[in-house]
Amino acid sequence: MDPNRLTGKNILITGAAQGMGAAIGEHYAAQGANVCLGDVNVEGVKAVAGRINAARINGGNNSGKAIAVKLDVTSRADNAAAVEATSEAFGSLNVALLNAGINKPKFFMDIDEENWDTIMNVNAKGQLLGMQEAARQMIKQGPEAGPYKLINVGSIVSRTTFDDVIPYCCSKHATLALITGGAKALVEHNITVNGYGPGVVRTELWEQLDKDLVEIGKFEKEGQSMDSLAENMILMKRYSYPEDVVGTASFLASSESDYMTGQLVMIDGGMVMQ
DSSP: OOTTTTTTOEEEEESOSSHHHHHHHHHHHHTTOEEEEEESOHHHHHHHHHHHHHHHHHTSSOOOOEEEEEOOTTOHHHHHHHHHHHHHHHSOOOEEEEOOOOOOOBOGGGOOHHHHHHHHIIIIIHHHHHHHHHHHHHHHHOGGGOOEEEEEEOOGGGSOOOTTBHHHHHHHHHHHHHHHHHHHHHGGGTEEEEEEEEOSBOSHHHHHHHHHHHHTTSSSSTTHHHHHHHHHTOTTSSOBOGGGTHHHHHHHHSGGGTTOOSOEEEESSSSSOO
C-alpha cells in the first residue's frame, strides 16, 4: 500500500472517539491525510488526535495533522461547525467519512418510540445532515478541486434484517438509500458517494451490544453472540476487528476510487452475498 496514498486529503470523520472511527482516523493520518475527528465524546477524540500528532512529531510515519471537535451528528449546527473547523484548520475539505452510529437491541414487540427515534436520529438523520453540510463546503470550493468524496458507513443489515435490531436495520437501510440517492444528487458537483458495510466488528459498540443481547435474553452469556455469528453465519468463521476495515475505508478516500459512486462495499467475511 502506498504510504502517501492520502497525502493532500483533508478529511472529516464522525464518531471518531473509539472503535472503527478512531482506527480509520489513525490509518488515514498515517497515509498523509489531515483529519478532523468529531464525536460527542470530546476527551476521546482529543486522545486520538494526540496520538496522531505525536506520531507526526516523532517522525515515525507519514502522519498528517489532526484536530478534535465536539460533534453531535443529530445537530445541523454541530455538523456545520465541524466542516468549518476542518476547512479553517487545513484549508479545504476533500472527504467526509460519516461513521457515527449507535444500536440498542429490542425484540419487535418491545420497540418503543424512544428506541426508534434515538437510533434513527443518530444513524440516519445524522448521516443526512453530515452529507449535506460537507457537500455545501465542497460545492463552495468548486468542482475543479474535486473529485470530493462522501463515505457512509453501512452494515450487513443495509442488505438484510435481524428481528432483534429492527430500528438499527432500518437506519442502515437508510444509509444505502443515502448512498445511492446522494450519488445521483451530487454527481454534477464532482462529489462521489460510496460506503462500506461491516459485519461483526469487535469494537466497544459491539461489546455493549453483546451485553444488551444477553440482557434481552437473545443469548445466555457474554461473548456468545460474536462466537455464534462467527460459527454459523460468517463464511470465514471469524469476526473482524477495525484493522480489517481500514484498508477499504482508505481506498474509498483515495484517488483509486475516483470512478466509483453509489456503491456499498461489504466487508463482512462472507455474511451477505451480493
